[in-house]
Amino acid sequence: MDRVAAEWLEERSTGPHWLGFLADASDLLAGTLDPDMVPAIIAQIVVPRLASWCAVYTSDGAAGPLRLVYLWHADEARIDGLREQLADMDVGAAGTSVTSTLHLADSQVLAVPLTARGRSLGMMCLGRPDRFRDEVIQFADDIGRRAALAMDNARLYAQQAAANRALQRSLLPPNEPDVPGLDYGVIYEPAGEVNEVGGDFYDLFKAGDDSWRFAIGDVCGTGPEAAAVTGLARHTLRLLAREGYGVAAVLGRLNQAILEEGERARFLTLLHGDITPVETGLEVRLVSAGHPEALRLKPNGKVETVTTPQSLLGVFHEVVFEADTLHLAHGDVLLAVTDGVTERRSGGRLLDDDGGLAKLLAECAGLSARAVAERIRRGAAEFASEPSADDLAIVVLRAR
Numbered sequence: 205m206d207r208v209a210a211e212w213l214e215e216r217s218t219g220p221h222w223l224g225f226l227a228d229a230s231d232l233l234a235g236t237l238d239p240d241m242v243p244a245i246i247a248q249i250v251v252p253r254l255a256s257w258c259a260v261y262t263s264d265g266a267a268g269p270l271r272l273v274y275l276w277h278a279d280e281a282r283i284d285g286l287r288e289q290l291a292d293m294d295v296g297a298a299g300t301s302v303t304s305t306l307h308l309a310d311s312q313v314l315a316v317p318l319t320a321r322g323r324s325l326g327m328m329c330l331g332r333p334d335r336f337r338d339e340v341i342q343f344a345d346d347i348g349r350r351a352a353l354a355m356d357n358a359r360l361y362a363q364q365a366a367a368n369r370a371l372q373r374s375l376l377p378p379n380e381p382d383v384p385g386l387d388y389g390v391i392y393e394p395a396g397e398v399n400e401v402g403g404d405f406y407d408l409f410k411a412g413d414d415s416w417r418f419a420i421g422d423v424c425g426t427g428p429e430a431a432a433v434t435g436l437a438r439h440t441l442r443l444l445a446r447e448g449y450g451v452a453a454v455l456g457r458l459n460q461a462i463l464e465e466g467e468r469a470r471f472l473t474l475l476h477g478d479i480t481p482v483e484t485g486l487e488v489r490l491v492s493a494g495h496p497e498a499l500r501l502k503p504n505g506k507v508e509t510v511t512t513p514q515s516l517l518g519v520f521h522e523v524v525f526e527a528d529t530l531h532l533a534h535g536d537v538l539l540a541v542t543d544g545v546t547e548r549r550s551g552g553r554l555l556d557d558d559g560g561l562a563k564l565l566a567e568c569a570g571l572s573a574r575a576v577a578e579r580i581r582r583g584a585a586e587f588a589s590e591p592s593a594d595d596l597a598i599v600v601l602r603a604r
Contacts, residue, residue: 544596
């Protein structure tokens with residue numbers, strides 16, 4: 205530590221100046237949930253106010269070896285040389301339960317354990333050429349406790365985010381089939397925080413020798429509860445479709461399955477249909493259970509609604525669904541979206557006010573299915589300046 209910084213610390217190691225520093229340090233540590241950033245923040249908080257240099261070590265577990273993950277020195281030119289010296293220092297000898305001192309060349313080293321919620325996460329080593337005063341040790345312990353808690357929070361957040369990303373992937377189709385005579389495009393964009401699982405989903409799968417099924421749905425809410433209903437819906441659709449149940453019968457049985465979940469049940473809007481290739485295009489039977497209306501685009505730019513609104517799932521016991529029959533001639537496009545598109549808000553207006561979605565679709569005549577999906581996604585994004593607060597799913601089916 206240079207002389208000016210040392211004198212500053214001697215004069216102001218108590219009182220409001222130090223309390224302000226601790227408050228600023230807490231804010232900095234609490235301001236990141238990136239586990240890789242926390243060690244860098246720790247080191248740059250304590251240098252040069254507490255020490256000339258700081259080395260942060262972490263471990264993968266309680267019994268794992270300590271690894272140097274970040275090193276900072278007030279004199280940046282000395283970092284490489286210090287790194288070589290630290291390679292020969294036995295940090296583990298300091299222990300992981302109490303603050304202790306070590307010696308390294310021309311430095312006294314203060315080893316502060318990083319412990320949070322009863323678990324050892326690593327070590328913060330501070331170095332300075334002269335003795336560490338009792339007040340400095342006390343402050344280093346305080347910073348160490350705050351740093352360990354920030355590190356633990358960041359790790360827990362990262363683990364939860366990784367688990368939810370894996371869960372989200374498990375709720376989407378493992379692959380997309382090749383359907384004769386069909387050009388299709390799908391887009392799925394979850395909204396919200398990284399550690400949230402979205403409630404929207406889509407599916408496209410082979411149901412029989414000459415038929416395929418598609419679905420697009422929106423479960424109320426987000427998180428594990430919504431994910432449980434999403435998983436139930438997708439697997440029930442696939443199972444019943446492959447056992448030969450028609451689209452209306454599938455939705456009736458899925459409705460009962462959701463209601464049987466009791467208090468865990470979440471209502472679900474769903475558009476489910478089957479696709480059969482024919483010589484003149486595609487024959488489609490579909491049911492819209494409380495879902496935003498599906499639209500058909502003709503090659504001449506004409507857009508029309510092709511589904512009859514019916515009850516959403518998971519609310520009423522006595523519901524009978526009926527399928528609509530639709531023919532997609534060569535070049536016709538069928539568009540299905542979740543309310544992350546139709547209810548995209550800009551001020552007091554929604555995207556689908558006054559047929560806004562149909563107007564967007566009418567501009568897509570002649571485009572491929574993927575291009576149509578991208579055009580609808582872009583239109584939703586550009587409708588409002590702020591990021592969307594809702595998940596978004598788009599399914600486009602085009603008869604070749």
